[in-house]
Amino acid sequence: MKIKARGANYVELDYTPMIDMTFQLIAFFMIVINFEAADQDQNVQLPASVLARPPETAFESPITIQMVGDGRILMGGEYYADAESIRPLLKNERYILQSQAPTEAERKRKLALATIIIRADRESQTGRVQDIIQVCQDIGFERFTLRARVESEY
Numbered sequence: 001m002k003i004k005a006r007g008a009n010y011v012e013l014d015y016t017p018m019i020d021m022t023f024q025l026i027a028f029f030m031i032v033i034n035f036e037a038a039d040q041d042q043n044v045q046l047p048a049s050v051l052a053r054p055p056e057t058a059f060e061s062p063i064t065i066q067m068v069g070d071g072r073i074l075m076g077g078e079y080y081a082d083a084e085s086i087r088p089l090l091k092n093e094r095y096i097l098q099s100q101a102p103t104e105a106e107r108k109r110k111l112a113l114a115t116i117i118i119r120a121d122r123e124s125q126t127g128r129v130q131d132i133i134q135v136c137q138d139i140g141f142e143r144f145t146l147r148a149r150v151e152s153e154y
Contacts, residue, residue, distance in 0.1 A: 003053060015071070016028045019112065019150050021071070022083075059115040059117070060114070060115070061097055061110065061113055061114040061115065061116075062073055062115050062117050063090075063114060063115070063116050063117065063141075064117045064119065065086065065116060065117070065118050065119070065132055066118075066119040066120070067118070067119070067120040067121060067124045067128060067129065067132070068121050068122040068124070069123035069124055070094075071123075071124060071125065071128055073085065073086055073132065076089055082128075082131070082137065083128070083131035083132045083135045086135065087095070087135055087139065090136060090139045090141070091139055093094075093114075094111060094139055094140055094141070096112055097110045097111055098110060098111060111140050111141070111142075112142055112143070113143070114141055114143065115143040115144070115145055116133075116136050116141050116143065116144045116145070117144075117145045118132060118133070118144060118145070118146050118147065119147040120146070120147075
């Protein structure tokens with residue numbers, strides 16, 4: 001940053017390098033930040049699986065539901081006691097998805113393309129995960145993905 005003095009009472013600052021550096025930092029952090037990790041809670045310890053593999057493409061409308069080891073469900077930053085407790089949240093998600101489409105056919109397509117991502121702790125009960133899937137199906141969601149930690153075959 002250059003400072004130009006034109007007398008005792010006048011100083012002119014060149015802000016161009018400072019603004020340039022600010023934009024470079026913004027671009028750097030936009031590239032480096034991992035938005036996928038923002039949807040993950042550290043209380044959920046995923047089960048390991050040799051068959052687990054990352055998705056080949058990004059989901060169009062992902063909705064993440066997490067279950068910690070004691071059976072509580074985490075959705076939208078809040079903990080809920082059971083699958084029935086998240087029904088209003090899922091109805092709201094469905095409403096938001098469908099309100100973005102102008103026609104009925106487009107609304108059905110948006111709902112069909114929405115993917116429910118379930119991250120259940122390895123200590124959680126399978127029946128509780130099935131309860132979550134049942135509530136989602138009652139509301140109209142059809143696509144599900146269960147997350148697991150990738151384990152090496154060797």
